[in-house]
Amino acid sequence: MWNILKATLHQTKRDRISYGMLVFMLLISFCGMFMCFMDPDTPFSGVTGSFSFIQCGMLFGSEFLALCCALVAGRIAGWDLRDQTANYEVLFGKKRSAVYFGRLLAVLLIGLISIPLILPIGTLFCTVCNGWGASFTVQNALLHTALAIPVTFRLLCFFTALTFITGNEIVTFVSTFFICMTTMLFKVLGEMLRLWTPPSWLTASLNLADLLMIDNSTTELINGRHVDVYKHVLTSQFVAETIISSVLFGILWIALGYLFFRKKDLR
Amino acid sequence: MSDIVLTAQGLTKQYKKQLAVDHVDFQIRKGMVCGLVGPNGAGKTTIMKMFGGLVFPTAGSFSIFGEETEKGLCHARSRMSFMIETPYAKAELSARDNIEKLRLQKGIPDPKRVDEVLELVGLQDAGKKPASKFSLGMRQRLGIAGALLSKPEIMVLDEPVNGLDPEGIIQIRNMLKRLNEEEKVTILISSHLLAELSLLCTDYLFLRKGRLVQEISSEDLHKQCGEYYHVHTDDDARALAILQNKLGITECDVLKDGSLRIFERMDEQPLISRTLYENGLIPVTLHVHEADLESYYLKLVGEDNVEYSESDAASDKA
Structure with missing residues (x-):
């Protein structure tokens, strides 16, 4: 398993598309910031770190984070499956478990380091330029970000399992859109028609939406300027549900992916 | 100790409605160069894939070095090398990076081995050119380099000279002959180039429609x-x-x-x-x-x- 991990990291370091993926994530991060600048009522000096954090979450929160997870899992796990070079690991005498878990480890290692490091860069840039501001407290932002990490873990596990099941990273990328849209649609329809609305912990994208899309704001006059102040109190139940569901669902997807791959005939 | 290294007993593979391999029995002894001969769809590649663990038999069994259990087969496969259908090549990586990746996967400690096998197949000067720009022959050579990396005791090669120029065919043939004669490497090989097989094989397995129709030595x-x-x-x-x-x-x-x-x-x-x-x-x-x-x-x-x-x-x- 460790040899597979080492080999996967070796090839990822030499893969231009993987670097392109990181640049794409960086662009997403800065896109949030640019969207803030496009608002004519908000001068450049008004785009503080906290404001950028809120705007990025509202604009790109769940869907783009899910897309980033799909990109990382799809490329790292799916690249070798699509060009059949992963077959050679089985042919070398590696156990299917080593092929699966070695690659999953690489996905988690790269995903859990790169995504939380790159996506906040836009916010950090605004903080450096204009300070953190008063739109959201630092502690709250850190807590929300920290809680997004287990959800990222869950998404990475899901997309890795999906990639192993389909054997093709393109299917993983395309399915991200449908999964996110379908989840949102169910939620909106559930609320509109007053039917059963799925609890946010049930799906990762709803969970992320609750974490990143903060809309409970009041306008306050701070230092002679009207500032939107967002107040969002995370209940201990929500925190517990997020962590537990992330870990349990993550393990569930890992197990499902492995059960499928273990006995699958490879092309 | 038995010198039988590969055994198939009633080996069968059914893909939905298609019976790809139908109750095939054979034994391959150490040091043999065994040619799998048959038309397209005869089951040659499927047999190789079953030995490689890529597909699972529907019925029957097989053993490698006497090992039949999943764990034992994985260990036995680490003493073998395979080149089945698509030669090993990551299109975006250079020849050296490809073989270096294989070295890491196989856990071979000596990095010099990468240059040794590249030289052996004539790819030492391929430079940083990505495998996507390789000719078919170069890809075949890269696949063979990968197969030679871990000094295997058994090589399973599916159409190894496919796409090679005459000079390349002779080079690969001589290399396989040398491996067989000097290092006693057992080779299971399939090819449509029958004249080429006849220069190399000590034994043949003739397949038709998934069935073994004849097992015969080169002498016979x-x-x-x-x-x-x-x-x-x-x-x-x-x-x-x-x-x-x-x-x-x-x-x-x-x-x-x-x-x-x-x-x-x-x-x-x-x-x-x-x-x-x-x-x-x-x-x-x-x-x-x-x-x-x-x-x-x-x-x-x-x-x-x-x-x-x-x-x-x-x-x-x-």
Whole structure:
């Protein structure tokens, strides 16, 4: 398993598309910031770190984070499956478990380091330029970000399992859109028609939406300027549900992916 | 200790409605170069894939170095190398990066081995060119370099010379011969280039529609394919005795219909004819048979509803 991990990291370091993926994530991060600048009522000096954090979450929160997870899992796990070079690991005498878990480890290692490091860069840039501001407290932002990490873990596990099941990273990328849209649609329809609305912990994208899309704001006059102040109190139940569901669902997807791959005939 | 390294017992693979491999039994001994011969869809690649662990048998079993359990097979496969269908090549990586990745995967500690195998297959000067820009022949060489990386005891090669130029074919053939003769590497190889196989193989497995139709050694195949007299008289048993006693012929076979195949004295057809005639026998048939592996193969696996018999195998030339 460790040899597979080492080999996967070796090839990822030499893969231009993987670097392109990181640049794409960086662009997403800065896109949030640019969207803030496009608002004519908000001068450049008004785009503080906290404001950028809120705007990025509202604009790109769940869907783009899910897309980033799909990109990382799809490329790292799916690249070798699509060009059949992963077959050679089985042919070398590696156990299917080593092929699966070695690659999953690489996905988690790269995903859990790169995504939380790159996506906040836009916010950090605004903080450096204009300070953190008063739109959201630092502690709250850190807590929300920290809680997004287990959800990222869950998404990475899901997309890795999906990639192993389909054997093709393109299917993983395309399915991200449908999964996110379908989840949102169910939620909106559930609320509109007053039917059963799925609890946010049930799906990762709803969970992320609750974490990143903060809309409970009041306008306050701070230092002679009207500032939107967002107040969002995370209940201990929500925190517990997020962590537990992330870990349990993550393990569930890992197990499902492995059960499928273990006995699958490879092309 | 048994020298049998690969065994298939009733090995069967069914893909939905298609029976790809149908109750195949064979054994391959250490040091053999065994050619898997058959038309497309005969089951050659599927058999290789089952040994490699890529597909699971529907019925039957197989063993590698006597190992049959999942754990044992994984360990046994680490002593083998495979090149099946697509040669190993990550299109975006250079030849060196590809082999370096394989070295890390296999856990081979010595990094110098990468350069050794690249030199062995003539890819030492490929530089940073990505594999996507390689010719088919270069890709084949890269696949073979990967297969040689861990100094395997058994090599399973599916069409290894496919796409190579004549020089490359000779180079790969010589390399495989050397590995077999000097390092006693057992080779299971499939190819559509039958003439090429005949220069390399010590044994053959002929497949048709997923079934093993014949298992034959190169020596026996040579007898069947090579030059011989096909002799048929009004009393074949007596003819055999006369040829053995009068001419001292020892290298001969009796076919199912009683006729004879004589593998010696190939330049003395008049003498054989005269000897038989002087002893009161009329040679109904006496001609030189000359066939190659290709015509033998076509007779054996290339025609529907043809059941093999030794006399069928003869493609005669008067």
